[in-house]
Amino acid sequence: QQIQFADDMQEFTKFPTKTGRRSLSRSISQSSTDSYSSAASYTDSSDDEVSPREKQQTNSKGSSNFCVKNIKQAEFGRREIEIAEQDMSALISLRKRAQGEKPLAGAKIVGCTHITAQTAVSPACLGWDTSFSLGKKVPSDSKGAPVLPGVAVFAWKGESEDDFWWCIDRCVNVDGWQANMILDDGGDLTHWVYKKYPSVFKKIRGIVEESVTGVHRLYQLSKAGKLCVPAMNVNDSVTKQKFDNLYCCRESILDGLKRTTDVMFGGKQVVVCGYGEVGKGCCAALKALGAIVYVTEIDPICALQACMDGFRVVKLSEVIRQVDVVITCTGNKNVVTREHLDRMKNSCIVCNMGHSNTEIDVTSLRMPELTWERVRSQVDHVIWPDGKRVVLLAEGRLLNLSCSTVPTFVLSITATTQALALIELYNAPEGRYKQDVYLLPKKMDEYVASLHLPSFDAHLTELTDDQAKYLGLNKNGPFKPNYY
Numbered sequence: 163q164q165i166q167f168a169d170d171m172q173e174f175t176k177f178p179t180k181t182g183r184r185s186l187s188r189s190i191s192q193s194s195t196d197s198y199s200s201a202a203s204y205t206d207s208s209d210d211e212v213s214p215r216e217k218q219q220t221n222s223k224g225s226s227n228f229c230v231k232n233i234k235q236a237e238f239g240r241r242e243i244e245i246a247e248q249d250m251s252a253l254i255s256l257r258k259r260a261q262g263e264k265p266l267a268g269a270k271i272v273g274c275t276h277i278t279a280q281t282a283v284s285p286a287c288l289g290w291d292t293s294f295s296l297g298k299k300v301p302s303d304s305k306g307a308p309v310l311p312g313v314a315v316f317a318w319k320g321e322s323e324d325d326f327w328w329c330i331d332r333c334v335n336v337d338g339w340q341a342n343m344i345l346d347d348g349g350d351l352t353h354w355v356y357k358k359y360p361s362v363f364k365k366i367r368g369i370v371e372e373s374v375t376g377v378h379r380l381y382q383l384s385k386a387g388k389l390c391v392p393a394m395n396v397n398d399s400v401t402k403q404k405f406d407n408l409y410c411c412r413e414s415i416l417d418g419l420k421r422t423t424d425v426m427f428g429g430k431q432v433v434v435c436g437y438g439e440v441g442k443g444c445c446a447a448l449k450a451l452g453a454i455v456y457v458t459e460i461d462p463i464c465a466l467q468a469c470m471d472g473f474r475v476v477k478l479s480e481v482i483r484q485v486d487v488v489i490t491c492t493g494n495k496n497v498v499t500r501e502h503l504d505r506m507k508n509s510c511i512v513c514n515m516g517h518s519n520t521e522i523d524v525t526s527l528r529m530p531e532l533t534w535e536r537v538r539s540q541v542d543h544v545i546w547p548d549g550k551r552v553v554l555l556a557e558g559r560l561l562n563l564s565c566s567t568v569p570t571f572v573l574s575i576t577a578t579t580q581a582l583a584l585i586e587l588y589n590a591p592e593g594r595y596k597q598d599v600y601l602l603p604k605k606m607d608e609y610v611a612s613l614h615l616p617s618f619d620a621h622l623t624e625l626t627d628d629q630a631k632y633l634g635l636n637k638n639g640p641f642k643p644n645y646y
Contacts, residue, residue: 217229221233228316229316229332230316230318239282246279246570249570250280250573252574253581255613269342270342271342271584272341272344272351274345274347274348280577284577330354331358333351334351335359343370346372347376348376348517369392370393370394371394372396372402375518377398380393389598389599392587392596392597393598394583394586394600395601396580396583396602399601400604400642400646401578401579401611402579405575406572407439410569411443412444412446414561414566414567414569415443415444415562416447417567418513418561418564419487428452429453429454430453430487431456431487433476433485433487433488434455434458434491435457435458435478436459436490436491436497437461437468437491438492440515441468441491445468455473456476456481456485478502483505486507486509488502488511488512489514489515492517493521494516494517494521495521499523500523506550511553512553512555512558513556514555514561515561516560519557524557532544532547540556540557542554571614574614579602579606579607582606601644604646608640
């Protein structure tokens with residue numbers, strides 16, 4: 163049985179990423195030479211200065227329809243994927259349940275998402291007669307992760323901004339192949355198709371979007387009457403918000419900071435900008451290690467939650483001179499400006515756990531009067547004329563994806579949710595979904611959660627008929643209202 167679940171066009175903001183290329187070994191310091199022109203970008207390998215775009219590579223099947231850093235790492239990548247699968251049992255279970263039905267038979271999915279060993283499990287599990295094309299930055303050190311049979315991957319660690327958009331274009335503009343589904347993370351792919359290849363939407367059945375910024379853009383398009391296909395909002399699903407955003411960040415914030423700075427958190431003053439699910443996870447982790455945590459918020463409800471959780475809610479300008487660490491978690495842009503950076507104390511650590519690289523105004527630091535010193539992978543000291551140093555992590559990009567790893571189990575939850583959203587949109591009868599943005603049905607959220615419970619040997623209590631009647635619920639769910 164098939165799985166069932168219940169003014170002018172606004173331009174997307176392009177996110178400035180790295181411009182130019184440079185290779186440095188991990189331990190080399192270049193304080194005397196690194197300035198705006200020379201420190202604009204780094205890759206993290208000194209053994210390969212040739213851009214993947216300039217290489218001629220062929221896989222074991224003789225295909226050259228891909229662009230990765232080093233195809234020779236393919237076997238290593240497959241082993242990484244196999245390791246990740248051990249903690250992604252729900253996706254494997256979903257694959258087994260759908261092997262006979264092949265709910266994505268004929269699907270041609272173009273995706274733009276962070277590619278790691280964990281996210282690579284998704285197309286591996288969804289590959290039931292499915293064609294995939296994936297492109298985005300490779301944030302982690304899983305060198306061979308973006309190597310999958312039957313998947314055209316255009317991505318590598320250390321992409322410049324030009325590389326980034328080139329990879330997306332290569333995924334969309336393929337001779338003899340046209341996507342009929344979009345899997346996006348941040349709205350970049352959707353933006354590129356709207357801008358360069360609007361005719362592609364004639365065959366697109368739907369968009370699945372997992373980030374807060376990407377969803378915001380979809381709602382903008384819908385409000386303007388410019389959204390021409392149905393879109394599924396995965397970001398606001400319970401399984402994404404409560405697990406990926408909260409529990410994942412609660413663990414990965416410490417992992418990223420420890421790996422890059424070796425900082426001890428006891429007694430440190432930390433300001434966390436934003437107290438959504440990501441901010442809540444970060445604050446809980448930092449508080450548990452003895453840090454003094456401040457919170458900035460624009461939303462009075464989230465601010466009150468922070469107060470009730472024991473955090474002092476302040477304006478960033480009130481504490482910027484005294485804090486040791488600044489963490490952004492808002493999904494907004496220019497949360498930390500040059501004015502804030504100028505006022506920070508020496509050795510203040512600045513990092514981002516929110517969206518892409520827009521929250522910290524890194525562009526304002528690319529000025530001739532400031533010197534950039536690469537001290538280790540993903541760690542830059544930005545030096546002011548008076549000798550003050552600010553420690554910038556991952557050039558303002560996502561800390562956990564750039565500097566550490568994301569827990570595999572949490573990614574399994576998100577990936578399973580994405581998979582079910584793709585299945586639903588692809589198989590939905592004509593007319594079920596109009597040209598609008600839809601939330602995932604709670605029944606789907608609960609199904610995703612139920613697939614992960616066996617990992618904990620968890621046993622659910624079942625309602626009696628009398629109890630179900632008393633609560634006005636179906637014994638089998640959904641147990642949460644749609645507005646939850």
